[in-house]
Amino acid sequence: MSVLALLQRARVDVWIGGGWGIDALIGEQTREHRDLDLMHWKDHEAAVMAALSGMGFAESFDWRPIRFVVTDLDGRAIDLHPLVFAEDGSAAQASFEPERPFLYPSSCFVTGVISGTTVPCLSAEQQVYFHQGYEPSDRDRHDMAQLRRVFGISTHF
Numbered sequence: 001m002s003v004l005a006l007l008q009r010a011r012v013d014v015w016i017g018g019g020w021g022i023d024a025l026i027g028e029q030t031r032e033h034r035d036l037d038l039m040h041w042k043d044h045e046a047a048v049m050a051a052l053s054g055m056g057f058a059e060s061f062d063w064r065p066i067r068f069v070v071t072d073l074d075g076r077a078i079d080l081h082p083l084v085f086a087e088d089g090s091a092a093q094a095s096f097e098p099e100r101p102f103l104y105p106s107s108c109f110v111t112g113v114i115s116g117t118t119v120p121c122l123s124a125e126q127q128v129y130f131h132q133g134y135e136p137s138d139r140d141r142h143d144m145a146q147l148r149r150v151f152g153i154s155t156h157f
Contacts, residue, residue: 003036003055003078004119010051014038015109016121017081017130022143024112024121026150031142035069035077039093039104039122042082052078065094102130124151132156 007014016024018037023029040048042065049059052070057078061069064082071077083091089106108126111118122130124147131140136157144155 003038003052004117006051006055007038007048010047012040012044012047012051014040014048014120016112016114016119017127018079019139019143020114021112021121022124022127022146024114024119025110025124025127026146027113029114030146031139035079037079037081039081039083039091042084045080045082048080066096067093124153128153128155 004014004016015021016037017039018035019031019033020036023031023033049070056072057070057076058072059068060071060077067079067081069077069079081093083093083104085091089109091104093102093104095101104122104126108123110121110123112121113119127147128144131144136144141157144157147153148155
């Protein structure tokens with residue numbers, strides 16, 4: 001069973017970000033991925049961890065409340081980002097600067113396609129927002145090039 005199917009069965013809402021999220025928006029895998037970035041309701045963290053533990057994942061990195069990572073014995077990694085939702089459907093994620101959390105407008109929660117399956121993910125605009133303020137890797141450059149190619153949106157690198 002896939003991680004997304006398992007979390008869906010556990011009634012946990014998640015959205016794919018990062019490289020897999022961009023590939024979901026495009027509808028095809030454009031590169032190899034070293035991890036899966038998932039945004040989840042902070043209040044559902046116990047259910048997320050219970051479901052993933054059942055698949056053999058264990059916590060390997062902790063930067064809570066910003067993010068944490070779980071890995072399995074095969075080396076698969078899931079980078080988890082806890083979100084606090086507002087009544088209007090927008091969300092915030094803690095940052096290293098508490099007065100400047102990462103913001104998620106309600107419109108950024110969209111769907112894409114991975115291997116022919118519709119999946120929840122973050123919008124192209126939200127992906128661009130998160131790829132700012134740091135020196136990009138070759139993977140980041142590739143991902144932003146894909147967003148420019150497919151959606152015609154501007155990126156800062």
